[in-house]
Amino acid sequence: MNKRSSSRFSHTKLPYLLTLPIILLVALLVVYPITQAIWTSLTDKTLGAAVDTKINFVGLRNYNSLLHSSTFLASLRITTTYAFLNVVFSVGAGLLTAILVNKKFRGRGGIRALMTAPWAFPDIASVIIFIWILNSAFGVVGILNQHLPFDTSGGWLTSSPYAFVSIIVMSMWKTFPFYSIVFLAALQGVPEDLTEAATVDGAGPFQRFKTVTLPSIRPTFVLLALLAFIFAFRQFSMIYLTTGGGPERDTETLVLAVYNTAFKYYDLALSSAIGVVGLVVTFLIAVVFLALQSRAEKSN
């Protein structure tokens, strides 16, 4: 059934009424705040200034200082690295585990249920567990630092590069099971007669995967890679509550930079400018998402 044939009514004003509450809500809570952020980014507003402080319009000055700020450029690099490693490790682990559990075996249902646990588990609760596990005096993983060939005595969450590694591992634990379940659904849609035909033609397991399985799960793969990127770009609480963006500002992704610049450094205008850069990035991701989606529809 294609999309056009599923529209059944066309004559009424009803769809506008139906969507009005959502449009109002988004206008009040998303669009209006965005306009405020854009406006603030063009001023010299600070947080906690006296009420009668005059706020000056400064044009693009904040954006200009962002261009010359090494912390901002570093935060862009940290965001990209974090997102990229999430895509590679979480989506990769998701695919591998899905292939593993794709064949029928005893206890498969149980494993699938188990895979749901980490991503259904709330961020704060996960943070509490990981801070405890990584505690360098008493944590079950953290105490390993006494036996490792490299120096982690500064703490897993408080020294570089271990803090960054820790948040990657934590994000991976939290997200890869989700990708695994989605991959599994896609793998089960791979037509069996194709796999059988390939087997008859003498293709080994690896060749079968490359020529039959991979092409049919490719759309899922691309979609999940993009989703992983989006999740990583949005991730705030897990990083904020474990490292706070530190040590120094080594794990400060763009969304953390927005928050810290406002609440730690009181520069509301600069924070807004970083936020506007983030909005542009979000917009670009949405465009990529749509392009991929329309390509997938055409090939159907």
Place this chain on the structure above:
Amino acid sequence: MAIVTGSKFSNAIRTTLRYFVILLVSLLVIFPLYWMLVTAVQAPEVTLRYPPVLYPIDPNLKGFHAIFFEKQMGKWLINSGFVAILTTAITTALSILGAYALSWFKWRGKVAFGLMLLFTQMLPEALIVIPIFKIYSNFHWTDSLATLSLIHAAFVIPVGVWILKPAFEGIPKEVNEAAQIDGCTPMGILRKIIIPLCSPAILAVGVVAFFASWGEYLIAVTMISTEGKYPASVGLASTMSQLDTPIQTLLSGAIVYGLPPVILYMFIQRFVISGLTAGAIKG
């Protein structure tokens, strides 16, 4: 017809290897949660032993007692429950209307509406939570659990719409043609046919909305400043930052707060996945 590709022996090795890797992955997934349960019921002296004891010794429930009676876990859970229920009500109602408009109607602005939802869904809350706070503190709407649930709803509604849209589209055309002949209005069709037929998907939207709100931290910590109004995410995070809190207490809190969504999600997995991937897998 079985086609034998390898000897029985190499098959056996392959199967064993597979089970081994599956076991290993499962252990990695489950270990942090297992460790939470162990530490939460264990006496502090045992917890601090070196090397660590991997199973509970002298299990007791003191941590649970402390998180409820020394901290205000009960109150925080009630607050979280209130915000989550309100978020669920708003999200479910508005998602049904929005998905109906997107799936059954042809109208100008349909594409723009879809784009608006997509952008909202992808938008990191951290980018606009400060302006939201600034704007609504002018109206004295901050530090209110009701306002918090409105904001939560705004961010979950897109997911709700994407879960419901394919379900609504899947209703056979004959059904609504018959209903129209019987004199049913579009709203009547929604109420009498679509909502009953799609109740599993609607239930899934409710669960997703409930736990999206239940687990949310950033907006909650920015908007709510009175300790008595803290939802559980903020209460636990503030307990965590008080360094003298015993780890047993903290992890007991994480269990009480974290396990309900895990258990419920296991039942509605399928719907959640289709919503979060924006129904794009099947095109």
